[in-house]
Amino acid sequence: MTAKTSATATATATSPPTNLLIRGLTKSFGGVKALDDVDLTVPAGQVHALLGHNGAGKSTLIKCLGGAFPPDAGTIEVDGVEFARLSPRQSIAAGVAIIFQTLSVVDSLTVAENIFLGQEWTRYGTVDRRAQETLAAGLLERVAASCSPRDRVGELPMRQRQLVEIAKALSRSASVLVLDEPTAALSGTESDALAERVEDLRTQGLAIVYVTHLLSEVERLADAVTVLRDGRVDFHSPVSGHSRKQLVDTIVGQGRAATPRPNRLLQPKPAAEGRATALPDGTHPEPDPRSAPLLAVDGLTGPGFGPVGLDVAGGEIVGLYGLIGSGRTRILETLFGRRRRSGGTVRVGDRPVAPARPAEALAAGIALVPADRRGQGLFATLSAQDNVLLPAVRPLARGGLRSLRAERRTFDALASAVGLRPARPKLPAAAFSGGNQQKLVLGRWINEARGTDVLLLDEPTQGVDVGARQEIYQVVEGLAAERGTAVLFASSDPEEIVALAHRCLIVAHGRVVAELSGTELTEEALLSAVHDTHTPADSDPVGSGTAEGAP
Amino acid sequence: MTTTTVDSPLRTNPRALASGSLTAVRRHPLVVVLVAMVLVFQLSTGSFVDTANLRGIATDAATIAIVAVPLALLVISGYLDLSVGSTLALGGLVGGWLAGQQGQSPVVAVLGALAAGAAVGAVNGVLCCYLGLSAFIVTLGMLTAVRGLAQQLFPLPLSDFGTGFAWLGGARIAGIAAPVVIAALVLAAGALFLALTPAGRHVFAIGVNREAAYLSGINIRRTPFALFVLTGAAAALAGAIRASVLDSAVAGTSGAGFELTVLTAVLLGGVALTGGTGSIFGVLLGVLFLGCLQNGLTLLSVPTFWQLMAQGVALVAGAALAYFGPKATR
Numbered sequence: 001m002t003a004k005t006s007a008t009a010t011a012t013a014t015s016p017p018t019n020l021l022i023r024g025l026t027k028s029f030g031g032v033k034a035l036d037d038v039d040l041t042v043p044a045g046q047v048h049a050l051l052g053h054n055g056a057g058k059s060t061l062i063k064c065l066g067g068a069f070p071p072d073a074g075t076i077e078v079d080g081v082e083f084a085r086l087s088p089r090q091s092i093a094a095g096v097a098i099i100f101q102t103l104s105v106v107d108s109l110t111v112a113e114n115i116f117l118g119q120e121w122t123r124y125g126t127v128d129r130r131a132q133e134t135l136a137a138g139l140l141e142r143v144a145a146s147c148s149p150r151d152r153v154g155e156l157p158m159r160q161r162q163l164v165e166i167a168k169a170l171s172r173s174a175s176v177l178v179l180d181e182p183t184a185a186l187s188g189t190e191s192d193a194l195a196e197r198v199e200d201l202r203t204q205g206l207a208i209v210y211v212t213h214l215l216s217e218v219e220r221l222a223d224a225v226t227v228l229r230d231g232r233v234d235f236h237s238p239v240s241g242h243s244r245k246q247l248v249d250t251i252v253g254q255g256r257a258a259t260p261r262p263n264r265l266l267q268p269k270p271a272a273e274g275r276a277t278a279l280p281d282g283t284h285p286e287p288d289p290r291s292a293p294l295l296a297v298d299g300l301t302g303p304g305f306g307p308v309g310l311d312v313a314g315g316e317i318v319g320l321y322g323l324i325g326s327g328r329t330r331i332l333e334t335l336f337g338r339r340r341r342s343g344g345t346v347r348v349g350d351r352p353v354a355p356a357r358p359a360e361a362l363a364a365g366i367a368l369v370p371a372d373r374r375g376q377g378l379f380a381t382l383s384a385q386d387n388v389l390l391p392a393v394r395p396l397a398r399g400g401l402r403s404l405r406a407e408r409r410t411f412d413a414l415a416s417a418v419g420l421r422p423a424r425p426k427l428p429a430a431a432f433s434g435g436n437q438q439k440l441v442l443g444r445w446i447n448e449a450r451g452t453d454v455l456l457l458d459e460p461t462q463g464v465d466v467g468a469r470q471e472i473y474q475v476v477e478g479l480a481a482e483r484g485t486a487v488l489f490a491s492s493d494p495e496e497i498v499a500l501a502h503r504c505l506i507v508a509h510g511r512v513v514a515e516l517s518g519t520e521l522t523e524e525a526l527l528s529a530v531h532d533t534h535t536p537a538d539s540d541p542v543g544s545g546t547a548e549g550a551p
Numbered sequence: 552m553t554t555t556t557v558d559s560p561l562r563t564n565p566r567a568l569a570s571g572s573l574t575a576v577r578r579h580p581l582v583v584v585l586v587a588m589v590l591v592f593q594l595s596t597g598s599f600v601d602t603a604n605l606r607g608i609a610t611d612a613a614t615i616a617i618v619a620v621p622l623a624l625l626v627i628s629g630y631l632d633l634s635v636g637s638t639l640a641l642g643g644l645v646g647g648w649l650a651g652q653q654g655q656s657p658v659v660a661v662l663g664a665l666a667a668g669a670a671v672g673a674v675n676g677v678l679c680c681y682l683g684l685s686a687f688i689v690t691l692g693m694l695t696a697v698r699g700l701a702q703q704l705f706p707l708p709l710s711d712f713g714t715g716f717a718w719l720g721g722a723r724i725a726g727i728a729a730p731v732v733i734a735a736l737v738l739a740a741g742a743l744f745l746a747l748t749p750a751g752r753h754v755f756a757i758g759v760n761r762e763a764a765y766l767s768g769i770n771i772r773r774t775p776f777a778l779f780v781l782t783g784a785a786a787a788l789a790g791a792i793r794a795s796v797l798d799s800a801v802a803g804t805s806g807a808g809f810e811l812t813v814l815t816a817v818l819l820g821g822v823a824l825t826g827g828t829g830s831i832f833g834v835l836l837g838v839l840f841l842g843c844l845q846n847g848l849t850l851l852s853v854p855t856f857w858q859l860m861a862q863g864v865a866l867v868a869g870a871a872l873a874y875f876g877p878k879a880t881r
Contacts, residue, residue: 338766362768376766379759381827390756391767394749401747444767 019043020065020096020176020207025074027060032433032465034060035071036231042176042207042224047198049218050211052228058211061228062178065209066098067091079175097169098178101185101324105161105168107154112136114153115168139167142204143197159190163197177201178209183217184324195220213323213492215527230466293347294486295335295366295454300344302334305510307344312454314484317476319491319501321526327510328490329371332456335488336368337361348453362391365453367445369438371462371490377441378429385411385425387440392447414443419471435461435468442472446479455479457489461496473500494526506530579821580872581836585843592847599847606728610796612842613730614639614789615816616835618809620741621782623817623834627745628775629758629826630679630686634693635786635813638671639806641697642787643794644705650716657715664791665784671697672783676776694810701802710799720795730792737785742831750774758826815862816841819869840865 022040026033035057042048052058064071067088076083078094086094105114112132121128121135136149145163147156153164162182169177179198183191198221202208210221218225227235293311300308305327312318320328333339335346337355346353348365355361358368370376379387389396389407396406408425415423418439420432429440438461445452460476461469477500479485490507491497497504503517506529514529576582592599618635625632646664649655655663675693679686722729745751756764757771765771786806794800820837822829844865848858 358766359768376762379756381759382755393752397749
């Protein structure tokens with residue numbers, strides 16, 4: 001049985017160059033093109049880095065490849081076999097293995113059982129444990145995993161679990177390996193070890209698609225790079241040998257040249273003159289963050305982050321820029337009372353605020369638009385009106401009964417304020433596009449019946465199409481400028497930070513590590529800042545990240 | 552898939568009323584089934600649509616409706632109560648014991664029954680809403696535990712509750728039996744609550760997306776807790792009514808299987824077990840459907856086991872229709 005494993009290894013090494021060839025891949029969701037004529041070629045023995053902001057189409061591409069979505073047009077060719085669409089089963093059979101950020105290992109099974117899940121070795125109708133364990137040992141050796149085939153996967157650290165999944169991919173003799181931000185959940189040393197494994201697998205002849213936000217990884221591993229923006233290939237180049245500086249310049253510069261970015265706001269920031277002219281009466285000058293902050297946070301600490309100190313003035317829009325796992329979401333959720341804080345003070349105006357529940361935060365004037373729209377924001381089967389007015393139904397009620405007329409009036413006003421399309425109160429939320437769903441959730445907190453002094457936004461335009469994105473920016477800017485709302489938003493998209501924020505705080509490992517404002521606030525600066533701050537940490541950000549339970 | 556759960560209940564002009572009843576038919580295909588069933592029973596028995604028989608159906612259906620309304624609200628908010636059959640027994644015994652053995656006034660007897668039921672509901676509510684235990688497990692356990700409690704407290708069958716208590720089940724208000732009047736009030740209150748109160752919106756919101764409701768500042772524990780208490784109280788009231796009608800209550804058998812009948816009515820009425828959808832009108836249809844089915848089959852002298860089979864088949868067929876139907880009619 002050991003012989004069989006090594007035979008597989010030899011076969012992989014000597015087999016003709018495997019290829020992933022994607023041509024003209026297009027996929028729309030409700031009229032919004034998530035992928036638009038995307039080409040991607042990955043020869044055997046190459047690592048191809050796939051970059052792009054949230055909503056750029058990376059996950060859609062991966063899911064088409066994995067057979068989760070049928071593409072509308074285009075072809076996927078794996079090892080010379082062409083497919084117009086793949087089922088998940090066909091994808092695996094064709095030799096595609098995808099390692100998602102949320103791993104698909106079964107915690108209660110052993111390493112060997114996980115590796116052979118769905119393709120068990122049997123003897124007289126029962127699972128041949130011994131054969132599986134011997135084979136698993138060989139595969140684990142290939143990925144240099146230190147765990148034993150008999151270990152329970154649930155007891156292993158994240159890195160080992162990831163290697164188990166890669167071993168599983170090898171057991172199915174995958175020729176195309178897709179890694180979706182594999183280091184997001186790993187510490188610095190673990191990331192280095194993973195990079196070595198990726199290099200090994202490359203020499204073993206796999207075609208590897210490597211999704212990442214980190215330029216250091218692109219620099220170290222990638223033989224070629226493709227940047228997606230709004231579903232299109234924005235930039236494509238072989239990159240090996242480029243320095244990071246060149247890479248940043250190329251990605252940002254090329255991106256600008258390739259797309260004349262219609263989604264940028266009319267007022268370019270941080271140019272103050274553009275801003276002043278765009279305001280109706282010019283009475284709202286750029287807010288000075290040092291003059292009496294509306295939201296004052298000092299020494300805020302909680303599980304996995306802190307201490308964090310920050311101020312947001314009334315009318316100011318401050319961005320929190322950081323990668324997944326940097327703690328930006330935790331900071332927002334703690335301010336909103338969704339998570340316990342272990343220390344620090346928060347003030348809204350003069351009042352100290354220590355919300356134990358979101359309801360208390362809302363009563364104190366703090367509202368949050370969460371990143372996970374479907375899971376935490378939207379009531380998919382309820383009507384648009386119910387979605388927008390839910391927290392306002394009680395304040396609008398008279399004598400304990402709903403005031404249907406006032407509700408309708410409030411809905412109409414809000415729908416036009418956020419540019420909801422179609423502005424039909426009874427249409428269920430699920431029937432709206434992603435952008436309009438986000439408008440519904442945003443609209444919930446901008447109606448007059450609830451006073452929102454501090455608006456927290458987490459990834460405000462994730463999964464939102466270009467047009468709606470700009471409308472959402474305009475709504476947020478209008479809130480800040482006209483109502484003096486203090487806006488604090490988290491984003492992993494440098495373009496969004498530059499487009500929306502007056503000032504940006506860079507978050508890494510649960511702390512604010514840098515601040516950019518004025519002319520320093522550029523996409524280049526953000527990209528390099530995040531690279532510089534992604535230093536190895538000993539703590540495991542995912543271990544604490546599992547405490548995301550419901551209230 | 553019910554897309555709009557509540558429409559404006561205030562329709563005045565006849566055309567709107569007509570189109571309203573059309574949408575009601577589209578949304579509740581059970582209306583058609585119900586009408587067809589009434590026709591079939593009338594043609595085959597000749598005495599189905601008879602004032603006396605209809606009265607009988609209404610009285611039988613009344614206790615189901617009284618419990619089905621709060622239970623439906625509970626299910627819409629994403630919970631479940633399987634303990635109502637035993638709570639019904641306890642309510643009947645407590646009410647009958649107070650009225651008969653203790654010689655209390657019927658008002659005190661009914662209040663005592665309500666209190667007993669509310670207490671059971673409060674235990675369910677604390678365990679499910681505040682401690683976060685599974686409603687299925689908690690109320691399944693309570694179904695057994697409350698039955699045991701009832702047998703412990705009242706080992707012997709009770710009867711002779713007196714004329715005052717008999718009023719609850721036997722009196723006529725403007726020619727309509729008291730239980731039917733109570734059921735109508737409960738149905739109206741439920742519909743009003745769901746359509747016209749802020750808490751009614753919250754029930755839907757909690758059922759559709761608990762997390763989003765919590766993040767919207769809604770108290771996601773208090774409303775479902777109150778519904779558990781109401782469901783318990785309603786089950787006990789139904790028990791008191793049944794005890795009054797029969798002038799007897801037996802700890803071991805009263806209300807046995809009642810929880811499944813009520814749940815069947817609620818689900819037939821289009822309330823999704825996953826929460827978030829349903830209407831009181833649908834629940835009324837579900838209750839009437841079960842009542843007519845039982846009565847019609849009895850009139851046709853169909854044996855009980857066939858009746859039970861019909862009930863079960865109706866539920867599964869209803870679920871299948873709801874699953875496959877919308878795609879066909881869309």
